[in-house]
Amino acid sequence: MKKLSQDQIEEKLNAYPDWEYCDDAIHAEFEFENFKDCFSAMSRIAFECEAQNHHPEWKNVYNKLFISLSTHDAGGVTEKDFKLLKAIEQIVEVED
Template structure:
């Protein structure tokens, strides 16, 4: 398990992830797609990297939008693992 990041470390890492915001001890991004099918296809792409990292995001699908939420539940907040996964998922867009 990774150590919790400080508020300064979180802000520094968020600066490199323009689509992501800090909300309730998690980092979140909402992505828009053409339609529901494309949104679900994106979610299906999330499976392999999440499994490989052993770090699974919370996902919410609303027609053509997918909201991704990352936090390290075991650590009780944000760790380097969350930002690494955010960077990986950002390349799927």
């Protein structure tokens, strides 16, 4: 998979205001009502990650979820990351 240019990434991120690009990855922070809701979203995201065979760097602190996406084999952000981003957005939207 080919690494996207910074311009390509920033153009794609215009549609996703919760995400930002830095350090060769795209990042987002999501806040939920409580830990249970956050963990529920994480579980749903985990199943999608397995289905796509693409796994984020993430951490959870109580009701907050921090996600970073990059394709390590390509050394940066690729279309694969945006495919997972779109799935994450749909999952998080349902949880709101």
